[in-house]
Amino acid sequence: MEDPREHDGLVGPKTIEAVNAADPVWFVGQFSVLRCAYYGELVLKRPVNVKFLRGWLNRVETCLRHAA
Template sequence: MDFETAFRKVIALEGGFRLHENATEGDVTYAGIYRKAHPSWEGWDYIDKGATPPTELVRSFYKTHYWDVFEGIDEDKRYILYEFAVNAGIKKATKIAQVVAGTVPDGIIGPKTIAAVNRMDTELFIAQYTIARIKHYLDLANSDPKRYAIYLRGWLNRTMEALT
């Protein structure tokens, strides 16, 4: 899958180009970009002035911060990593991939991780990665139900939707 297709799919999973407040996080998200995590994103200047950030600014953010990080990983595997990284962060997405691929889970995408992920059968990697991702969400919701339980159904739905 190329970046443009992956970007369109993730924007749909993120609810489109809209601004919303996070129920338990105390800040806002625009097109899946969480202000608290990315306070220096240029799009906030537009939003603070009551304007809509250009689509290209959002696209560029996703490509630089999430897609390019997984350069060298086979296409379908790269999409699954990219999509989860947008939701849970690059380090978490990478660590889960490393566990699935049998490498040291240090959260850093390097040549050993890329090679190990690419050696795996694509369908097997995606199935095992999906199971590990679901476990991550369940563990998170169980660790702090007041904060995270409200997100669990959406996380699980997103996980399954990302497979289509």
């Protein structure tokens, strides 16, 4: 689902308010998707980073397990 709010790249009071209002499990799930995409981009841009990918994804999985 597309977020209608304007993205400015900053974490300010409106961002904190939105995060606090969100369902924690939903938020962690959405944030995890973004983290995985970011890690994939890192590996595509610099393939030598593939050696770190398993560890990065393990951290995402751990975060998801703790949120559930």
